[in-house]
Amino acid sequence: MRPLTTLRTTAHRPGLLAALHRVREIAPMSPLTVFQAAAALAVGVRLARGRDRLPPLAPTGATAGRISVVIPARDEEGRIGPCLSAVLTDPAVAEVLVVDDESSDGTARLAADLGAKVVVGAPLPEGWVGKQWALLQGVEAAGGDIVVTLDADTRPAPGLFGALAAALDGYDLVSAGPRFVCDGIAEQALHASFLATLVYRSGPIGPSSVPAPHRVVANGQCMAFRRTAMLAAGGFARVRGHMTDDVALARTLAADGWAVGFLDAGGLLEVDMHESVAEVWREWGRSLPLRDVTGPGRQAADLAAIWLTAALPVLRLAAGRPTRLDLGLLAVRLLLTGALRGSYARPGPGVLLSPLLDPLTAVRLTQATLCPVRSWRGRTYSGITAPGVTPGARPDRPGRAGRPAPPARSAAR
Secondary structure, rough: OOOOOOOOOOOHHHHHHHHHHOOOOOOOOOHHHHHHHHHHHHHHHHHHHHHHOOOOOOOOOOOOEEEEEEEEEEOOOOHHHHHHHHHHHHEEEEEEEEEEOOOOOOOOHHHHHHHOEEOOOOOOOOOHHHHHHHHHHHHHHHOEEEEEEEEEEEEOOOOOHHHHHHOOOOEEEEEEOOEEOOOOOHHHHHHHHHHHHHHHOOOOOOOOOOOOOOHOOOOOEEEEEHHHHOOOOOHHHHHOOOHHHHHHHHHHHOOOOEEEEEEEEOEEEEEOOOOHHHHHHHHHHHOOHHHHHHHHHHHHHHHHHHHHHHHHHHHHHHHOOOOOHHHHHHHHHHHHHHHHHEEEEEOHHHHHHHHHHHHHHHHHHHHHOOOOOEEEOEOOOOOOOOOOOOOOOOOOOOOOOOOOOOOOOOOOO
């Protein structure tokens, strides 16, 4: 899943609350108005969590623990260089492992030439998605007691790894929200529109209160955990069939009692995810519906909230027939647009134009929910794990019977 960094809440502003109050003046209220008001209230509650967000990750002093960085890579020769150059020069990192997941290009050769340890990935077993299989092999091969996993398109800054290790004093699993690199107005506008839907459904990054396990979110581009605890929990094996692997892992472990943190790391991490508008539409639209980690009822409710609070006000405004509630929701969306600027390395006019694309984004989320994508990186998978189903461990790597216990707290906690 893909994160937000510097959002501050807008729900406490008067626009939405005043609009909700004025809805009562409409007599009689149509069923659509009732549903829209209920959706607006739900979104407002989620945005209100931003009033007491946790502070962003910041560089720390000495790092306690040996850090291994694991990078799963399949045909990443054109993107992995900047990531490796940054990681290999960070003094907090003890080793860098690149798991070459049957690449057809020069990924392994480049990684070895730059100084990383290359783990030659074994053939993909039946029932596994490639990234989870590569991560499991990398974690098993790692020598550090702390493991940080990175995607090849990330650009870590000095201090990131020490900050993640320090955050593990309070959490069992940490994922970091970056700043995004988007080139071009159209690409940034579509990306920011997708990002806004994630905030409407899950709230801002870094909430101080722990959400329910079924609402936990995470960013698989950058995660940190203690190696022995993850292996004991069989985490990657249990989500081996999920396309939305990061959120599936976070929710599975949160249900086991793990403390899961999704923290703002915008000052320490950038991600250049996509190269075009078409790629944003195709690839990010694929994962953002969270279809394989959310039950049908909540999927329907989340989609309805996006249509009623983001898409419908724009469509009515374009038609020249906005209601008072529509205008209040548009005001909230504009305030959110201002906050979203902090989520981009180089925010431009695309972020400000993003509300205009909200109806199109709602269409894409609906399409991907009804017709999920089952292909990734040249592989096509036979199906997607059904919502609510937690896969077991792989047969030749047996897991423990019953629900794994949460990791023991270290003395530093």
